Amino acid sequence: MDLLLSPEQELLQASASKLLAEQGGVKRMRHLRRKSAGFERNVHEKMALAGWFGVLVPPEQGGLGLGLTELALLLMETGRGLAPEPVAPAAIAAYALSNGESSAASSNLLEKVVSGEMIVSLAIEGDGSELDNTRASLAAVFSSGRIVLDGTRAGVPLASASDGFIVAAWSNDDPVLCYVSKSAIGLTVDEHETVDGRSYGTLTFRAVSADHLIAAPAHAAPVVQALYDMMLIATAAELVGVMTAALDLTVEYLKIRKQFGKPIGSFQALQHRAVDNLVQVISTRTLLFQICDQGIVPSSEMASALKAYAAGEALALTKSAIQMHGAIGFTDEHDVGLYLKRAMWLAAYLGNESAHRKRFDRLSQFEPVELRQDH
Amino acid sequence: MFHKDSASDATFRKQVRSWFEANLPRELRGRTVRPPPADLMVWYKLLSERGWIAPHWPKEHGGMGATLSEQIIIAQELGRLSAPHLPLQGVNHLGPILMRYGTHEQKQRHLPPILRGDVIWAQGYSEPGSGSDLASLTTKAELIDEHFLVNGTKVWQTWAHHADWMFTLVRTDPEAKPKHAGISFLLIDLRTKGVKTKPILNIAGDDEFSQVLLDDVVVTKENLIGPLNGGWKVANDLLANERLFTSSPQHALEVVHRITRLANANGRDGDPVFRDKLAALRIRIIAQEALFWQAAGLIANGRPLGPASSTMKLIATSNLQAATDLLIDVADTHGADVGRQSVGDDDVDITRIFLQSRRATIYGGSSEIQRNVLARRVLGLPS
Missing domain, CATH: 1.20.140.10 (Butyryl-CoA Dehydrogenase, subunit A, domain 3)
Structure with missing residues (x-):
């Protein structure tokens, strides 16, 4: 109503709204309630094609190179249409990958997240709600070139349907950020149904080897x-x-x-x-x-x-x-x-x-x- | 928070701050209740001589011609020292109206004394029978030859008993339909025969406002502003700036400063219940700041505020009252004390501040009227 949006931003919002309406709007969500996957991969791919998950990623890394306002516009439409696809986790996981240490593994994963080929969720929340409470809940130990994780991560959206997770853990007093695929040995996912007909997962790590490092303790905070x-x-x-x-x-x-x-x-x-x-x-x-x-x-x-x-x-x-x-x-x-x-x-x-x-x-x-x- | 001064604004702020600190009389800082005009005119005249009494007036009319961001800086820096609110009805309301609707003679006659602080103006809109339904006003002004004969009663005029002149709305066509089409905008010299002003004690024990009785008052025709029966538009054509400033987060923040000082002094600052309430209030004020800066951006781009001014007034006044609620809450058993309490370097009369804030949701269009406006104009709900 009183926004000072640019014509480009208005266009982005309008096209997001159109995309979701074409997929069936709120009716689609109603049918997906309490179903195991909870969202549709083909819709997720359409969002990817429209550039949604690369919104915060620089163009040279295959993204749109835009800012938080644009992400907010996409998410406002996601909320308005009750779209169940994990838009925020995907876009912010992509941001994490593009801002972590550069590695072939990270850029490969980034490409797959942005293209919608892989569903990557965020596992950064501890038992409590505040980020700072996570210290005790997931420990990372560096051992002969590997990162070994022990502990839990709570509140992971659409955990069962994800291919992997961006995980924040603690190495002594410093946070570390790494990627763990859902199939990693020692990782279990407990799914909890939520009132909105969706689910989130609690991840339990028992001597899980992370796939690769995204940000080392010195830089991850x-x-x-x-x-x-x-x-x-x-x-x-x-x-x-x-x-x-x-x-x-x-x-x-x-x-x-x-x-x-x-x-x-x-x-x-x-x-x-x-x-x-x-x-x-x-x-x-x-x-x-x-x-x-x-x-x-x-x-x-x-x-x-x-x-x-x-x-x-x-x-x-x-x-x-x-x-x-x-x-x-x-x-x-x-x-x-x-x-x-x-x-x-x-x-x-x-x-x-x-x-x-x-x-x-x-x-x-x-x-x-x-x-x-x-x- | 949502705004950073440009380099030139930062220089301006420095200049304004150091001048205010050097010149604002100490006894006028941080006062709970605004002193009567006589005590304030020293400060009014100092600002006038400095050329800063009318930041938003264009230079051609003797104003400062300040940009919107400079006007905001001045308001913020005055708030920073808890400067008293001056009798600015002339500067803020009448001045802009005269610039827009006044004849050359009317401007020449009235603008300079407003700037100098030689004439204090009161606003005379409300009547005993016409509050929210202002258009029903009945103070009659009959045009007889070259003058109006005015009869009626005006009420809730701030400081009319200290004022020299009043700008007012009068009925010049009793048959008009709709009712607001029969209203004119008139200036009345309060020393004219037949004018009587009576102070009214408000709920906080201050005689800030008054009643003005008009009994066969003769007003010459040159005091009509704008067209005959065209006064409704004249009075309602407020500047966007004015609507912006009345909804400034500054008013609530000044109370938050007092709450914090009081809590630091009485130990409540460590109480988690108090801290939660304070955080909730501060977050609400941050949301208000966001609205304020967005509105400032609209105005700076020459766009109208429209119904957003109603949204802002609702939020600003409810935040102010939430702040004064917390002010008496933090005082605990002293929350009903009469008189000043010394808190550090502050003298606070908390019950008075609390009681004074009751008016915020009543004057200038009550919260209920603002909601009516938004229901029709934004939500398009039927009547």
Whole structure:
């Protein structure tokens, strides 16, 4: 509505929206709910062909060389259409591979992720929600040229359907980033169903040899940090898409549903509720875009502020959307419930509102100004 | 946060900061309640002599001709020292209206005294029977030969009892349909015979606003601004800048500074319940900052704010009130105390700040009116 998007960015968003609509939109997602793969490889490949997974990768490495705003636009459409393909993990895994140490293995893998040939997910979350809590949960030991992993990684989206994982582990006090294929010996995947009809996995590593190193302990810390913060931004972008769609559905319904001989959207109680939801969409989206505009690597403080804000506002909005739909909103048949459930998962993923408020508080400094200086 | 000063803006900020620090009287910094105009005019006149009282006025009218980013810098630097709010109804409201709708004579007569601080203006829109439904106003102005005969009552005028003149909306056509088509914009000298101003004590115990009784007040025709019966548009044609500044995150941030000082002093800064509330508030203000800078970008590109100003007002006022909620919360058992509490270098009257902030969601179009505007203009909901 009030965005300052460039014509190129508007075009990117429009073409993403068109691509997902052509694949069947929300109806497609409804059919894929609670199915084992949970998404469609052929759609994933179409996204790859449109350049989605190389959005943050420089052109000389086969990507589009764009920024977080463009990634956010793609993810807003992903959220709006409830597309189940792992867009954010793929695009951010590609970013990790293009920013790690250059090796033949990494560039080979990068090419396959960008082309959609391989599905690579991110395994950077510990048992707790904060990245910093992961220290104890997955240890990496360097032994005769190999990296041996022991421990767990939680919250890995679409783990069973992935070909491999970008894994963050700890070598003593330093993080290390490596790639592990799903077929690695000693790796087990426990799948958990989530309320939105999808799943995530918990990975258990028992003396697993990593396939190859992406970033060594000396260099990995900023990359791991960036991956986590980018995933927070990406999750918030998808939440903005979910919010937009839920509000659109609701406003449409308020105009056509009649009670007491009038469209229910003429009642001030519902108008004001809908406006409060509109304000939530506008403010969350604006915060998202302003943060994306700060550069490709977001500040951790701002990433947590955004995740906390988006999680809270999206849950409030989607609950309100159910309320305004009345009984039909309480059915499985109506799409509005799908948005609430998706918001629930995205809000919880990588740390919820409370967790990120806490992380924001820990990371940010707020010093009151001195009032009466002498000069 | 979402904005970095350009090199020239950074130089400008330095210049403004050091001048404010050197010249803003210490007794006017960090005041809980704005002092009456008489105490403030020293600072008004200092700014005027420096040429900074009207940053957004063009140079041809004696203003500073500042760019939008310079205007924001001035507002931020004033906020940094918790400078008192000046009686700027003339500078912020009437001045731009006169530049747009005034005749050459009207501009010549009224603009320079506003700049110098020789004339204090009050805004006279609301009436006892016309608040949110302003277009129903009934203060009557009959045009008889070369003058208007004005009768009626205006209310909630900030500092009208300290003001010299009032710009006001009056009914010049009682039959007009719609009602706003019969309203004119009139300037009234408050020393005219038949004008009576009565201060009203507000909920915070301050007599900041007043009632203006108009009984057979004779106003010459030269005081009509814009066309007869065309006053509604004149009054509502606010500048985008003005809408932007009223929704600045600065207002809530000033309260956050006070909350933090208080928490540091009374030990609440280590309380996780308090820290969670403060983090939630600060995050909301960061979202407001994002909106503010996006809106500033729109204005700088010459694009209209449109209904975004309603969104911004809703957010700005709810954040301000959330901040004053936390201010009395952090004071714990002192959260209902009357009078100032000394906190470090600050004197805070927290209950007064809390009570004062009640008006934010009422004046300038209540939050409910803003929601009505957004429901119609953005969501397209039926009436």
